Amino acid sequence: MSARRTELAVVAALALIAVLAWALVPTYPNYDAYYHLAWGREITGGHLPTFGAYQAPTEHPLYLALCAVLGLVGEHADRLLVLLTCLCHVAFTYAVYRLGTAIWDRRAGLAAALLAGSSFALLLYAARAYVDEPFLALVLWAAALEAERPRRGGPVWVLLVLAGLLRPEAWVLGGLYWLWVGPRPRRLALVLVAPVLWCVVDAVVTGDPLFSLHATSDLADELNRSRSFSEVPGDFVSFLADTARLPVAVAGVLGALWAWRRREGRSTHVALALFAAGTFTFFVTSIAGLSVLPRYLTVPAVALCLPAGWLVTRTRWLLAVAVVAGVAFVVVRADAFGKLATELRFIRSTHDDLSAVLHTPQVRAGRRCGAVTLPNYRLVPDTRWILDATQRQVGSRSARTRTSGVALLLVGDKLLRRYGFADGASPRTNAPPDGFVRAVRRGGFTAYVGCP
Structure with a gap:
């Protein structure tokens, strides 16, 4: 069996496990996802969605369209949405493997995929149908395809545009990609299509093309979720460590420094772009007075898993240290499984x-x-x-x-x-x-x- 067929067999097995877990351990969407389902039902009923409802979350156009389609199934659309995000977690994990393999080798890719896919935070996001899961799947596949064939264009643009209809971080990635492939005016439309469509949806529904920005800012003030800029660096470090897990975050920083020193890796700019775009968006979000939440650092957290995976596979003694550290971490945090x-x-x-x-x-x-x-x-x-x-x-x-x-x-x-x-x-x-x-x-x- 070829290496690619083996990969696909493993991915199919993981997808089957995800389906079984979804069926045997029923969970339901989170607050934001249920609002998108309710809005989707309003759309299929011939009405405009009530974006202006009391304490309503920020709308995400692509997620809204998806929920509208799933809503046609009926009352079980909420469970189907959870199934979709669980499968997106599998797709995202495979993308991390492909990206790590393209930058370094299969061992590094496998280690990075294990570190990213086993994050308790991301597993919970999948079980609660957070928009982050399909967003991560789209962004990481765009990154993997670009790393495998630099300046690939077409499919990378499609994935980034779709991701940009889920989270604004993809707008920054789109801008960086535009600069990377060559900042031609014709390609600028590809960078702008997602934010423009987002504004169009807001304008049609509310009359305000910047409704999402204004509503999110007002909600952050009302819920006291905004932070002064002096607090943001501390939040950045703690949120990143919590999402990636502290040992993984430390290994990621050390791995990035060592890989740079040894000049190892191909297309390392892709991992750097992921980390930079997510970090930039997080700090801009705080400056704009929007909510500062751990979920906004999922992309940088996953980016840290890449050099962490490379680091632990460089030598046998490093791998042994990583295994011992991993076992110790699991023992210390054994209650995490129970939680x-x-x-x-x-x-x-x-x-x-x-x-x-x-x-x-x-x-x-x-x-x-x-x-x-x-x-x-x-x-x-x-x-x-x-x-x-x-x-x-x-x-x-x-x-x-x-x-x-x-x-x-x-x-x-x-x-x-x-x-x-x-x-x-x-x-x-x-x-x-x-x-x-x-x-x-x-x-x-x-x-x-x-x-x-």
Whole structure:
């Protein structure tokens, strides 16, 4: 069997494992993804998506289109979206292998793929249908194709344009690629197509072509997620170490310095561009007053896995040290596996309890009197998706929504910490409004009903 066929067989096996894990350990999308599913349902229903909803996340045009298509399947589109992001994680991991192989060799590529693909942060992103997973798959495949054949053009441009409709980091990568292949005016259109399409979507839906920028900035201020520039370097280091894992991040820095000193590697500019573009976007995001989150450093974190993979495969003693360090890290962080499993069970039980209480006869009857409200914005998109409800039919009491209908209250310490309280929202909202009476409880959710 040829080397490429062996690779594809391994990838197929990993994809099968991902499908089995998805089927056996059901999880559900995160807040942003559920909003995109709800917006996609509005589009297929012939309506403009409600980007301006209270505390709504930033829209991502390509993810919005994908969710609209998946929404045609019906109520199980949320689970299909998770399956897609799990398969994107496999595709992204294979791309890291191809990129590491193109820069150094198969051993380095395999080590880099293992380091990147096993990141707990990225595995959780896959299990929660974060937009980061398809974005990483597109960007890393663009990088791998470019490293394998420099100045390749066509397919690299297509992948970068698609990635640019998911996250703005790809705009920077597109600009760098334009400079690399030759800054001809005709090619500039390829750099601009993603940001222009993003602005077009915003303009059509809201009338403001820069709505995503303005809304994201306002939301960051409202949720206190913006940072002063003096805080950003510290956040950069800690976020990068957390996403890549500290030993991997250190090995990545040391590997990059050693590879540069020894002048080893082909197309090393590709890995450098990935790290530089992600770092640049992270700092610009803070300067612009937008949210500063660990997810914004996924590309630099993955870029560090490349020289880390090369470093541990250079000599037998380095490989031995890496294995010992890896085993020690796993022993020290053995609880991470348990925490991941606990988190996935919590996600599933929360979704099941919410669905159960929303489908009780008492809640169905209460909905005839008015909207379903929650303490804050955190579970609003989930509820909208489960009920196939509009923005007016599901609301948040932290938005000072006072209405008749159904008020959901949360019970239990972990549920309260995760969903009962939120930045910018009063904890008093997890109390029944005046005149509402207790109707039913399912798991951690209690429904109160108020009818005129």
